[in-house]
Amino acid sequence: MADKLQGVESSAISILKRAVELDSSKRYDEAVTCYQEGLQLLLEVMKGVSDGAKKEKFRQKMLEYMARAEELKKFVRDEKTAGKQHEQIQIESNATGYSYETLFSRFLNQFLTEIEVEDPYIRSHHQIYNFLRFCELVVKSKAPVKEIRLLTGSDENPELQSQQHDKLGQLSESLQKHNIKLTIKYSDTLHDREIRFDTGWVVKIGRGLDIYKAAESKFSIGFCDFDLRPCHQTTIDIFNRKYMKESVDTAEDTV
Incomplete structure (x- = not known):
């Protein structure tokens, strides 16, 4: 026994x-x-x-x-x-209420470990700040993210390119202090703008992270809080590539 x-x-x-x-x-x-x-x-x-x-x-x-x-x-x-649902969000010109936290926080759960950001325009000062704000949201969320992979374009101006690489390098060092590795790659042929989470979720944004209009001044409402910042017109498509594929495969099997 x-x-x-x-x-x-x-x-x-x-x-x-x-x-x-x-x-x-x-x-x-x-x-x-x-x-x-x-x-x-x-x-x-x-x-x-x-x-x-x-x-x-x-x-x-x-x-x-x-x-x-x-x-x-x-x-x-x-x-x-x-x-299994394909969600689409239409953001109208000057619309507010679309901070990164509003758009992305639902994907930053305890099962998330890696994020891929493809955006050809993380180049200029404000675009890099946008990416920084996205990274801050990831850190603040407490999701167990170990790596963020960025694929972007490199500025054609040698001086601006050097500044771009330096700023992203500083961000990489800062993320390391939060135990997140930032991997940066550059592509001259990149056109798509999407963010992929390793839980299967994909967020495709027509304008990438650069969806906000410039604030009227550094002391106007909306300068710090992106929920209050007017947006450019853009379309956001949200789907889960894993379960969308399962739905397609199931539909094909029934034909």
Whole structure:
């Protein structure tokens, strides 16, 4: 009986270890299945344990794994529901209420670890400041982001190019203090403007991060708070490439 119980315990540990590995690899559906299978086996083991301290240890572990499994189930369910919809936001000229926090905060959750920003115009002083504000939002959100990858164009003027690279280099050093790596690459042929989150979400903005009109002065309302800053006219498309692909594949299978 003891040997059988030991075998079940070994299987439970192996499956739960696999669940954690899948969880870390963002394969959440598979992770949930492994968590559930491992918990079922761990429950069998706990029923056969007479030692009070060991039983309590198993109980605590089960509660920990159950909480994580439920968390992942809810996340996957919510993402699938939202991700199958293509959302479009039309921002009219001079419209307000579209700060980076308003637009992006919903994507900065506990499952996010990497962000890719493609915008050919992170060059001039105010454009780099826009990117800085976006990075500040990421840091402030407490999302466990480890890396931000920026692909942008390089200024054609050698002097301005040097200033651009220097400013982005300073931002990179600052982000390192918050344990975020900034990887910068330059492209002369880049045209698309989109932000990709490694949870699958993609935000395509016609004007990239440069959606705001210049403030009337440094002491006018809207200079500091982007929710109060008038915007240029632009279109924002939001979709989840992972679940949109699943929807397309399912539709093709039914044809």
